[in-house]
Amino acid sequence: DSGLRVTWDVFGLFLLLVDLLWIPMQAFDPPATPLMTAVGFVALVYWTLDILLTCNTMYVSRDGVMVKDRRTIFCHYARLWLPIDFTIVTLEWTLTLVVAGLGADGDASQQEVTGAARLTRIS
DSSP states (O other), X not given: OHHHHHHHHHHHHHHHHHHHHHHHHGXXXXXXXXXXXXXXXXXXXXXXXXXXXXXXXXXEOTTSOEEOXXXXXXXXXXXXXXXXXXXXXXXHHHHHHHHHHHTOOOHHHHHHHHHHHHHGGGO
């Protein structure tokens, strides 16, 4: 459903906007808050699910034809954005699990690194 996809993408833009604002604030070493931790986790789940959703999202080919075949869609995504998206999400999950496992207060640096990586997706 295209309405659902548009809503999904608008939410993703909201998460990118949060990163655009939050990453520069890291220069002031703000304390980790439960709200920012929750937003970071919601963003992590969103970007993970976005990979699956993008594997099933039609696109318009260079010829102007709407591509609906799932295998072709996956191959197209795998050639362009999947390696970048997968690397960023894997890095973020790894950092999240390491920080959680250590019980350390590393939320700000984790959000800074992975947020900056997600911003590359805009271009």
